[in-house]
Amino acid sequence: MNTTLLSGLNPPQLQAVTLPQQSALVLAGAGSGKTRVLTTRIAWLISTGAVSPHGILAVTFTNKAAKEMVVRLSAMLPINTRGMWIGTFHGLCNRLLRAHFREANLPQTFQILDSGDQLSAIKRVMKALNVDDEKFPPRELQNFISGSKEQGLRAHEVEAYDPYTRRKVEVFAEYDAQCQREGVVDFSELLLRCFELLSRNQQLREHYQERFRHVLVDEFQDTSPLQYQWLKLLAGKHAALFAVGDDDQSIYAFRGANVGNMQELLRDFQVGTVIKLEQNYRSHGNILDAANALIANNRNRMGKNLWTAEHGGEPLRVYEAPNDVEEANFIVGEIKQLKSEGVKLSEMALLYRSNAQSRVLEHALVSAGLSYRVYGGLRFFERQEIKHALAYLRLMENTDDDNALLRIINFPTRGIGARSIEQLQDAAKQYNTTLWDAAARAGGKVTAFVALIESLRAATCDLPLHPQGAGRGVPGAFGSTLPLPEIIEHVLEHSGLLAHYRAEKESPSKRREAEERLENLAELVTAATLFVHEHEEDSLTAFLTHASLEAGEHQAGDQDDALHLMTVHAAKGLEFHTVFITGLEEGLFPHQNSQNVDGGLDEERRLMYVAITRARRRLYLTFAQSRMLHGKVGYGMASCFLRELPDELLRWLSPRVVQRSNPFAAFGYAPPAPAAATQRTAQASPGGGGVWRIGQRVFHQKFGEGSITGVEGGGADARVQVNFKHAGSKWLALEYAKLTQL
DNA sequence: CGCACGTGGTTTTTT
């Protein structure tokens, strides 16, 4: 069996897969067979008898990756993977916390807040503490709280030397207290609580350390400090930590990922050699050469050079459009051509740095009648109507969940206005109880609401009476527990949700929307049916957890043959025959906001590296001289990343305006095409003599060096937009600003 | 209570 398992592996892959029991770091380049190595390693460990499935802990970031691992593993080994600990960080922490809810000081039916829920919970805390949301934007507090937790810090551990931070810490502390009262945990709490549980409870810790002999991690470069601490704790002194990752594909620093964990792992686990997977099985040579050349500009890399047996291939096609609409039109033309040559639409992807860019592309695609699918956007379980429905279910299960109560106490409207809700909140505060208890004491319409929830609960299940909470249709003391899909159907009908949207269908303006919402609610029942089937688990708690932890595919239906439109971030891990990287302009890609961040440009470059390595055969790089951004036309220069690609790998499809010998104008940056810039190209130049045009490099006494990215007006009013190297982007009046042309 | 209008923000995102 081992021979089949290992056949076809290249030497470093084989080395990684068959490593003896020891910790390791596998530096796995894009398209180097990383997932294969990871799953084969597990299969090899099990099939050689080195470890039982029981002793494996395999961690990923996304549900998709976890699922993929399970599927591949099942194909390799005739074992039941169900009992194995393969999952996401959050999923596995949830599993641990459910199993030891008492030790973790959580109610058995604790609910998980998604980011939206978390934000509303924070807003409530801020209101209660009278925090000015002008000075403290709730979003910032959310980042502060989640960020601190990802560092492994509780409120009292955060260093707060200024009054501003101290206030934020206050909110943090009260927010955690509120969550505890309400029996809910947010995503990062799931990890932190689990970490604390294991570090404080020696018995539990030793139990799991004893159990897991091999801890395997995917996408290790994306781990946060807390996640790494968690891994270290579970690995203990005896387990082997097998980490697979690629520092060049680290693109999630903004959400707490710490590439430095790779170096730390080498030290902490005394890893002698790093195994490098550098043979790429995806792309043609030119594409890889371009990627290698680009990423070589980054400092502090672990060092890696992708190569392929498939040399050469087509050159990278570069296109400079006068504006964003023309860029889109060009792309549409190329797609049509490729399609006629037999490349499937689903084998092509349009990538962009930010979501807003999809608009123009979509418009052009619709006009051309090409079908496409945009990734990212509202996910199934995040839809308003679904969240409403889930809130009923959550409240039924855990009446302490104030978030859930507030969401539905007056939806559909039942005459409980802001006033009544405020009274409830006051009462709850006064008696130090949850809103539910306050509501139970209130009168009038609130009483009817309480009765409604109780009748829903009585009619469907007796959750509080479940001894194990494990579901399986165990009849409660009264009546019987309905199957999960029927519980949901009952709640949808009797909560008034269905009636509400059916009524909205009568209004012509809302018909479409209401129809869609009704369809989604029906889909929720289907999702529950599916869930019961797939998980052999029919407890409401499990389903609600599933809904929080797995927000579901963005859209139902995999479409027949449609183009893929997505951000570069979303494209990580995917591959296509043809890839278009669009909007390659300074300020867009690399993004403006990365300029002021330490290491920001390097991360943008890694993002570009990820984008390039998505392509198997053909790669287009496009940019526009001008584009509509935030409602205004802006002018950008070609991305510096284009300059970092070897000339000989590129084929320019647009006429090059300026000779390449001028290092600055290397990308054909000449004055914008007249058609695109009729009014905005100021030829007058009261300031410093020469003609001010986009791309011109300038020097300013105070702001330093920069380059012109926009010109407006003429004569005395002439203004230029300058993107300064260090001071950021500014509009300056030429009459006053002393700009020197460089 | 619900709708109309105004205002501000607008990189990337999984769980």
Place this chain on the structure above:
DNA sequence: ACCACGTGCG
């Protein structure tokens, strides 16, 4: 340009 959110009116 566009969307999400909050306030003020009928």
